[in-house]
Amino acid sequence: MEKLREIIKAGLTLLFPPTCSCCNEMTGNNCQPLCGECLAQLKFIKTPYCSCCGRAFLGSGENHLCGVCLKSSWAFDKARFLFIYEEVIAKLIHDLKYSGQTKGISTFRWLSKQSVVLKDINTPDFILPVPLHMKRLRKRGFNQALVLAKSLFPEEKKKIRYNILLRKMDTPAQAGLSGIERRKNLKNAFAVEKASELIGKKVLILDDVFTTGSTLNECAKVLKAAGCTNVEVLTICLSDKIVS
Ligand SMILES: [Zn+2]
Numbered sequence: 001m002e003k004l005r006e007i008i009k010a011g012l013t014l015l016f017p018p019t020c021s022c023c024n025e026m027t028g029n030n031c032q033p034l035c036g037e038c039l040a041q042l043k044f045i046k047t048p049y050c051s052c053c054g055r056a057f058l059g060s061g062e063n064h065l066c067g068v069c070l071k072s073s074w075a076f077d078k079a080r081f082l083f084i085y086e087e088v089i090a091k092l093i094h095d096l097k098y099s100g101q102t103k104g105i106s107t108f109r110w111l112s113k114q115s116v117v118l119k120d121i122n123t124p125d126f127i128l129p130v131p132l133h134m135k136r137l138r139k140r141g142f143n144q145a146l147v148l149a150k151s152l153f154p155e156e157k158k159k160i161r162y163n164i165l166l167r168k169m170d171t172p173a174q175a176g177l178s179g180i181e182r183r184k185n186l187k188n189a190f191a192v193e194k195a196s197e198l199i200g201k202k203v204l205i206l207d208d209v210f211t212t213g214s215t216l217n218e219c220a221k222v223l224k225a226a227g228c229t230n231v232e233v234l235t236i237c238l239s240d241k242i243v244s
Pocket residue numbers: 020021022023024025034035036037038039
């Protein structure tokens with residue numbers, strides 16, 4: 001039986017050779033969703049990184065606080081991301097966000113399993129995707145943060161809740177705004193529903209990209225105000241550029 005399964009698998013691979021989720025070239029390997037070249041370009045976050053915001057440091061040593069976190073205080077307790085921004089991860093996120101490519105879902109699951117960062121996240125009571133405003137959700141048809149949550153935590157489906165953290169205001173795009181303008185733009189943009197469920201709870205907020213952190217910080221603020229004891233953030237990558 002096992003042998004038959006292997007023969008069928010080999011036959012399918014011959015008929016439909018696995019292609020790279022990023023460049024569509026053949027991967028030559030059934031077990032990985034990216035070709036060797038694309039995989040080599042990815043910049044996984046490795047230690048040492050900032051123990052608060054997750055920003056990676058050059059060189060070796062222990063995790064410690066970065067200059068930004070020494071000066072500013074975030075509303076979230078900890079942020080982690082899996083990758084540093086570069087072209088391959090930007091394309092994978094872009095494809096997921098704008099063309100709804102389902103191929104990306106299994107790719108992100110596979111990539112997250114290769115990351116050391118996920119072990120750093122405290123087990124949450126709830127996993128909350130950063131919400132889109134209803135208007136934008138209707139236009140896009142899906143919330144990429146919710147797709148990512150389901151992709152990264154397939155065994156935690158009951159914890160993933162999209163009806164607790166809500167986006168009340170359809171804020172203009174954040175691209176091109178300074179840090180102060182971003183914060184102004186987001187003021188009162190988020191709210192929580194079913195607030196009583198959050199008292200004393202640990203939550204993980206999920207999004208695709210951490211840029212200045214303003215959006216995630218604003219979400220963390222309303223969650224802390226609602227009584228969450230621990231709010232952590234997970235994104236696919238950190239970007240100083242805007243993924244458009
Ligand atoms: Zn490739």
